[in-house]
Amino acid sequence: MKLQPLFALALGLSATFATAADPKVAALTATIDKHLAADWAARGITPAAVAGDAEFCRRVYLDLIGRIPKAAEVRAFEADPAADKRAKLVEVLLTKPSHAAHFAGVARSRWLPETLTDQQTMFLGQQFEDWLRKQYGRNARMDEIVRTVLTTEVFVGQRGQFQVRQPNRPYNADQVAIQSFYQAAQGKPENLGGTVTRAFLGVKLECAQCHDHPFAPYTRDQFWQFAAFFGEFTPLPPSRPSFVGPTRPQADKNTLTIPDTERQVTARFMDGTAPKWTDAKTPREELAEWVTAPTNPYFARNLANRLWAQLFGVGVMDPVDEPGENNPPSHPELLDALARRYAECGFDQRVMIRAIVASKAYNLTSRISHPTQGDPRRFARMNVKSLTGHQIFDSFATATGVRENQPRNQAYYNPDPVSRFSFKSLFPDPPKPTETQTSILQALALMNGKLTADQTSLDKSEILAAVIDAPFLDTDARLETLFLTALSRKPTPDEREKLASYVERGGPSGDKQKALADVFWVLLNSPEFLFNH
């Protein structure tokens, strides 16, 4: 097997980006590098060049804390002479509160997607996300988080409605927040079972709710047997969807009757096995133990794959929740290794993040240099990825200095167009971040919407006005600041020349300030701003 010369060059000259401090991290990084390199060699793929500091900086800020870096942060990172500055930056970002906030937001979008747009359950999703944020903030292990969610106390009143308080017990905000998970699912075993399999185990079983799964070996019975772990929640007749809870605690907590049939099933795990039922453990406790066991073939694999997908735009197996013959992983051994290591490190998400972000693949540029870098599934070039609505708003806030004006509880009914909430609605989470298409309405909002209009106007803008007013900056410096602020990089010589001449002549009307505003508008509307690359 002959290595391509460019590929060998890249391998040899690139710096290591892992910190030497944690051997577990370094070992996993080396494993990732090894598997991908073998795949590139086998397919004759020449990987892209290493990403420059500015490119890496922007990417890792967006991926880890959900916003672009400020101009000063980019300048500082570029100027840092330390050889291990990339790993050090990762450490700084992981401990920021915005890291926990960003990852909690992503998790909530995955686990409770219905609460993103349903006005009736939005507050439930928000409560749950707030609780998740606290967990990520203290680096709670993923198995602990899932176990807590699955085994939480759920309060149900006499008429079957969810309650946030039991008599003679103090109000516990955490319990209420975690209970939101159950309320968002309307207390229906099929919804809860479906969410657990999809979000935690990476298997979208919902198809099998009414008939055998068309593409995978899951039967209708298997679905309902799994849902039966939530058999304690039985919808009261007549069944009606309601987040106040159509449930009744029942004695046989591990059975349920399949709707529209007379058939009763007893809870079974997806692999067909069942726990030894005792009075000591409830069905949900049995479920929690099985799901989070290090030997569970789905849990660690799903978490690892989803994390990979979050950082690369596409999973090692993709779609991430449809394992089966039709959907083989692009790098089976790599996925096995990631899963194994996730379990071995005690489901510590930060360990996995460190290892992946230090890999050679994560540090490649997205700039194409060879036709073999075309396939996003081979990770020979960093993929261009669309951002979530929150990332877009937070990046606008960083780039323009705009602030939200509306109290959060008013956002639900009459959302201000200049708000995180509105941007989340305007830019819904895409199923495939590497293939997202921009809509006309999104383009119009970016071009003419209030946020852009205000922040590119001479009188209402924050950062633009400051850049224009600063007396100690000349045109070139102003342009450089605008580029660093909006695109997290300095302009190329070509851009400098072209745009400086545009600004110096004042654009079409001879007005230098308006010309600068034009440039800022262009930067904020460019795909380079809107996407992660």
Place this chain on the structure above:
Amino acid sequence: MARIDPSRRHFLRTGAVGLGVGVSGWFRQLALAADAAKAKPKKSCILLWMSGGPSTIDLWDLKPGHANGGPFKEIPTNAPGLKVGEHLPKLATMGDRLAVLRGMSTKEGDHGRATFLMRTGTLPLGGIQFPSLGGLLSKELGDPTNELPNFVSVAPQRFFNTEAFGPGFLGPNYAPLVVADNFFQQQGQTPDLDNLLKVRNLDRPADVSKEHADARLELLRQMHDDFLAARPSPVNTGHQAAYDRATRLMQSDAGKVFDLTREKASVRDKYGRSLFGQGCLLARRLVEKGVPFVEVNLGNWDTHGNNFDLVKGLCGTLDGAWSALMSDLKERGLLDSTLIVWMGEFGRTPTINPGRGRDHYPNAWSAVLAGGGIKGGQAVGKTSQDGTTVEDRPTTPTDLLATACLALGVDYKKSNLSNVGRPIPIVDKAADPVTEVLA
């Protein structure tokens, strides 16, 4: 004519790349199709989507004399033999243009799944992003060079199933332009209907001159070209495409169609000053401008309690707006070329519950086809005396959608390439269209 973007083509998975013919053949076929499309008279479809599951047993298939009938009476229409509920008096004067399908029957009583089923013709199936009817029909009927998008969605409430409202695997060129998105009227709030139904952000800010706006777009194009060349990717290509279409919409006169203040007050009153009423007026204006697919949403049909008062109110809104729409279209000579599809995700229980309500009931309900290509004045399909089962001519969602396609002159067996590489017909080939209602 759409471009084949080489970067996108390069990155599609192998299965999806096979467009069947070589590049030159594809272009030629597209050119021929474009010519053919221009030659055919333009047809439009208006979908009146009744979100929540309308109580069709109180509108189209009443059971007077039975306990399940409830308090509403039947009234005759201007078509002999066709009767409808008493709260649709204006529509009753147009019974000769309505074909009521009383045999609708599905197994889906869940809002989310049923919404998906009725709007796409299929239940969700792992991994495949099925397009909604609007995406499918706007692709068949629409002129891609239209300034106005070919699919407009008015006041959708998508929370039951967001995926059922999009273009699915047909891609963003067939995504709807949405106005009054997910609007929920608050208690005591009078919605600003004039502005709600406008396209958001269609006008550039007042303090930006046209020269500067043009200069910005020119600079943006250069930035985009550089970025795309260095980092080819579907998201980049899609970005430029969206900006192109948005700019076209901004710069054309077409945007004025959304300005309802251009209509006489008396006309606006006739449709009713509700979001649905004004939405129907907007639909007429869009059809007049050649938009081939408009959907207008009327929600709040989920009447688990107090069914009769609520349905009466909803009928008031529906009756005025729909009849105004049909009579205006007729007056403009457009009714024969405009198909109207009226449906919700399911019907409601014949048995009245203790809360004087009706619950979800997919087993037997009604949908209505009207206008172009439809032989009105009849009801097809018959339910039992108690309204619980379909006794004659059970009609599936695919039967209904196939019938709609035929009324519009669309070949429903034609396939589109899905996102998993499988060709998927517009409507399942096993559909049994209700030819009795076709003109």
